[in-house]
Amino acid sequence: MLLSRIRIPMSRHRYPDDVLSCRILGPVVVGIDGTVVDLGGPTGRRMLAALSFGDGAPVNDGRLAELVWGDDQPQHMAKALSVVISRLRLALGPIGRRYLERTTAGYALVIPPDWTDRGQFVAAVATGLRQLAEDDAAAAVQTFESALTLWRGDPWCDLGDSVALAGARAKLVELREVAVEELQAARLACGDIAGAVASLSEAVTEAPYRERRWELLALGLYRSGRQSQALAELRRVRELLINELGIEPGPVLRSLEQQMLAHEPRLLAVGSPKPPPARPESATPAVTKPLSTLIGRSRELQRLAESVAESRMVTLLGPAGVGKTRLAVEHAANSDREVWFVRLADVRTAEAVIAATAEAVGVVHIDDAAVSQLRRVLENRTGLMIFDNCEHVVDAAAQLVLPLLNGCPGLRILTTSRRVLGVDGEHIMPLDPLPIVDEHGGDGAAVELFLDRVRSNRARCDLAPVELDAIREICGLLDGLPLAIELAASRARAFGPRDIRTHLRDRLDVLGATPLGSISPHASLTAAISWSVDRLAAADRAFLLRLWPFEGGFTWQAAMAVQPPEHRDRAVLAVLAALVDCSVIGADVTTRPTRYRMLETVRRYCHDIDKDPAATEAAHAAWVRRLIAGFVAEGPFLRVGSAFPALSAELANIRVGIEYDIEHDPVAAMWTASSVEWVEMGLDALPGGKHLLETALTACPSSAVVARARGLIALSSICFERGYSAEAVRFADMAIVELGDDPAGDEAGRVLLVALLRRVGGALVLRDARLARATVDWFKAESADRPIDPWMRASAMLCEGSTLLLERKQADGEAMLSAAREHAAKCGFTWVQGTADVVLARNLLRADPDPALARTALLAIERAWTVFAKRGNAFDLLGVIYAGAHALATLELREPAIALRAWVIDQAIRIGDDPQRYAHLAGHAGEELMRSLQQEQHGSPAERMGRASTAAELHQMFSEAVRSVR
Known part of the structure; x- marks a missing residue:
């Protein structure tokens, strides 16, 4: 038997002599130059069918195995694939095998689309629709008939009911149904009324829920003089849709009935009844774009479009006010799909979720099996359903989404939520706040949004540089959240940016109310945050309220240290995961360990509703003291490799803890502040560290001598790192004076040696050779009878070598520096x-x-x-x-x-x-x-x-x- 290639009349393509043709609209048939190829049994046919599914692109090994073997996959998948491919290449021969390629992404059947009946069919239907739109009905009839003769059965029928094929197969089946309908529309346009009516009478029986067929049938009957029968058919389809699906006919059928009752003359004119557009002009769009301009989301819109194209289930995930609904609305308004928008902000139960979905779809009578009813309504339709604000009904939404996805292959679902639905195959697209600064260091989209909204509220908007600075700070205080920025900008006419900034540092209620017509379901930013926080489980909410003092994020160990006493038995990681899932905190999984962070707006909200903020702050300060004590206990400078990154990440928290202790426990504050220097010299990077130390020293003038000396040494170290060498020497001298001429005790003597080392460091930078030499000799004398740590010995050798160089003793100085370097490397003091x-x-x-x-x-x-x-x-x-x-x-x-x-x-x-x-x-x-x-x-x-x-x-x-x- 020869395999004939069906040539579409309008195609002028010349095939090469060695063409490999592949037919998948029915059982797989492959031919080389018109001769059928024996593919060696069902496995070979399934493999070829699976490869054709890629449409010329590689199909990865996992997908191939799923398509070919289903659930009964071989144990050694790669080897089994290789064997089947080898046999297939042998069957295809020297001509056909070159079209079967192996790439890094998988195997590929690399042939042009028009070498397959699938590609020919898709191209033919597109051509027929174009001809019909151009009123070339006779050509359209031939094109559609040629296209339909390509069908011999279900697409890829060799592959069974594979889930992976469901979407592509449904798309082809839908295209065939369109071809069947538009063929009859073309026949009506050509005047073949009797033939079209006969075919349409059969077509409405095969697919009774496709309204286009009823429209064409009624129109054909009307044109053939059977006007009463045409109206009867329209009434019949109305009863069918209401009784079976609970929905009214669409606007096209309703409009056609009104035209027939009015005896519109144009209904009798022979011409092409145009197929309805994706969004009928007479219908109200499911989604309308807001009047304001979308700013800073072009990349996210593109990513969302790509995600929806690739995945049937996409969730836009993000915290309150980040703009999830706005992005979904913009995507829907730009989409050429039919869109059903389901608003869930005001629903509370599973039944209400189903009712809202039915209303969006157009179902007017819900029966006892509501989910099955919705599935029947949507099973033959192609479109996008958006579930907006799912976070409070995620379980109910998930229970509805699953049967709809499984039963409606042409349906795609987009949800906006602060929590994931947890549905198999769900693609999560996190939505981040707008950046304050762009990648080039200029003003980011957050600032641009504020300026845009201010200009819309003020007729004259010439902002001074100080006002622009205030706007940048406002955007930072509001975490770049679009909703918060818009509400702040709405106040600019009443307060001005600088006053907004001042008030915003203390309270969120300075922000305006949500404007009329906004798509946000919340009246204010506080209401939006409350929507998330108040719906947490009681234990999770109590845990969240203990986290607001953290600045710059925290680890799970830090969170565990401050958890409420009544919830000590709770698994911290599970609680943090729940809070991340609810989008009230974020997780940076790129760091080790993972750092969690609460948005500033959420922090302030939690502070405002915390019933005992003093206890929360005290728990945080106690954790800071334990953090520093833990590093001190392991010995100064000996964990340089891990200590600095760990402590650097906590600098903001250390500052907050010290500030709390300065007010409530000055001695503890001074101990923590001065201990920082002992753990790692580089912590002079602590913002305001010098001021904190000076404040702590002032707050406890009568504290222990050693404690005050350590504080002064820490000040000396900070000044040294900052380049204030004279200050470094002065604070070191003050520490020495504090300790006295003959410090008692090992700890006091040890502190004196550290003070002398700080004094030498300042002298060397000042290039004061006399002071440096005198201090080095003093150190030698004090350390002669004391055991000193290896790190201190390495420091002393560094000071000695540097002093020798300053005294122009080059060889001795270089030798001593080399020895210091080697000694420091051995003891782990990498600074030296x-x-x-x-x-x-x-x-x-x-x-x-x-x-x-x-x-x-x-x-x-x-x-x-x-x-x-x-x-x-x-x-x-x-x-x-x-x-x-x-x-x-x-x-x-x-x-x-x-x-x-x-x-x-x-x-x-x-x-x-x-x-x-x-x-x-x-x-x-x-x-x-x-x-x-x-x-x-x-x-x-x-x-x-x-x-x-x-x-x-x-x-x-x-x-x-x-x-x-x-």
Whole structure:
């Protein structure tokens, strides 16, 4: 038997001689040049059918196995696939096998669409519809008839009832039904009334719920002079739809009945009865766009469109006020699908969810089996159903969504919710707040939205720079939530941005009410947040209210430490997962451990409704003290690799805890603040750390001597890191005075040694050789009869080596620095390890420009850079990178030097540091060299590249430069 390729009359395509044709509209038949190929049994036919499902694209191995074997998949899937494919290639022969390819994404049958009956059918139906729209009815009749002759049975019938095929198969079946209907419409247009009526009488029996067939049948009867029978058919379909489905006929049938009763002359005119548009003009759209402009969501709209195209069930997930409903409405308004919009904000029960869905679909009489009734209404329809605001009825929504998805292959569902529905196959699309700052450092979409709404409320809107600054802060205080920003902007006419900012820091009720016509279901932002919080389980809600003091996020261990005493037996991770699912907190799973964060607006709401905020704050402050105590107990500086990242993440929380203790327990505040320095020197990055320490010292003037000395040493360390060397020496001296001439006890003696080390550090930066030497000798004398920690010995060796260099004893100084570096590496004190190399490099670069010395300095800087990059201390890293720029400039590698210097200056300004102090450390000759570099730098490509680079990219650039001069 020969396989004939059905050629559509309007096609001018010339097939090559070695064509491989594939027919899947019925049992699979494959041919090579018109000759049927034996595919070697049912498995081979199923494999070919599964490959054709990809429509030329690769089908991954898992999907292939599912399509070919269903639930009875082989144990060694990859091997089984390979065997079947090999046999299939053998069957296809040398001509056909080249169309069967293996890619990284899976196997693919790479043939043009018009080599398959599926592709020919789809193209033919599209052509026929176009011909019908152009009133070329005779050509449309031929085209539709040719298309329908391609059908020999169900598409991909060899693959059975595979769930994976349901959507694609339903699409083809729907297209065939359209072809059947529009063929009769074309016949009516050609005047073949009798033939069309005969076919339509049979067609309405086969598919009684397809209204287009009844429309065409009634029109054919009317044109053949049987007007009373035409009206009778319209009444019959109305009774059928109401009795069977509980819905009224659509607007097209209702309009046709009215025209027949009015004896409209145009009904008798022979012409093409146009198919109804996707949205009938006489029907009210299911979704109307809001009048305001959507800002900052173009990417999200595109992602949503892609998600709905790829997945039949999509959930837009996000916190209150983030704009989920608005995005869904915009997508629906732009969609060419039929849309049913189900509003659930005001429903409370499962029955109400079903009733709201029935109302959206148009069902007017709900029977006892309501879900089955909805499924019958929608099973032959293609469209998008949107369930809006599902978070309070997720179980009821899920119980309705599942049967609809399973029974209605042409249906896609989009939900908006603060909780996931938990339905199999649900695609979650999280929706984040609008950014305050864009990727280029300019104003983000949040600020743009505020400005747009302000301009719509104020006839004249010339904002001063101070007002723009206030708007940026407002957007930050409101977390970039679109609803909150719009409500704040609505108050701009009454208060102005600066007053809004002032009031907003303390309370949320300064925000306006939701405007008339808004799609938001909530009257205010507070109501929107309350909608989420008040629906939590009582224990989860109590747990949430203990989390509002955390700033900058928290770990599960921190949450466990502050949980309510009456709920100590609850599994913390389960509670946090529930709160994340309800979108009242967020989870950053990219960090280790996972950090959880509460939006600022939710934090303030929880603070306002907390019945005992003092106890909540006290629990948080107690956790801060335990956090610092835990690190102190393990020994200072010995956990550099893990301590700094962990503590850096908690800086904001540490500050809040210390501020609470300053007011309620000043001694504890001073202990925590001063202990920070003992855990990790780099914690001078603590915002306002110096002020907190000074405040704590002032608040407890009569506390223990050692405690006050430690606080003063911490101040000295902070000043040293910030570049205030004279201040560092002064605070170290104050600590020494506090301890007295002969400090009693091991702890006091140990604190004295630390104070002396801080004093040396300040003296060295001030280049005061006499003070440095005197303090080093003092340290040696005090430590002679005391056991000292390895980290302290490494620090002392660093101070000794640096002092020797300052005294121009080069060889001795370099030898001591090398010894300090090695000792520090062994004991894990990486700050000394890196600093020893930086001091050595700066000393080499202070000499007259010498390429050999500069190369040695480069190697030292590269070692130090690696160390400080792991530590994460910004000030140390800036210092070593600036030294790297100095070394590169000495070797005339000016472009990478410019890039490094530009990055340092930019980062120093961002963290509130003075970039000039790094130039001062380079010495006079270094300052002159870097000043000449600055003249070249301004506006150069190297400068722009440096500012746009990351620290890791700069490190790679620097390493390549080092290799080039070795």
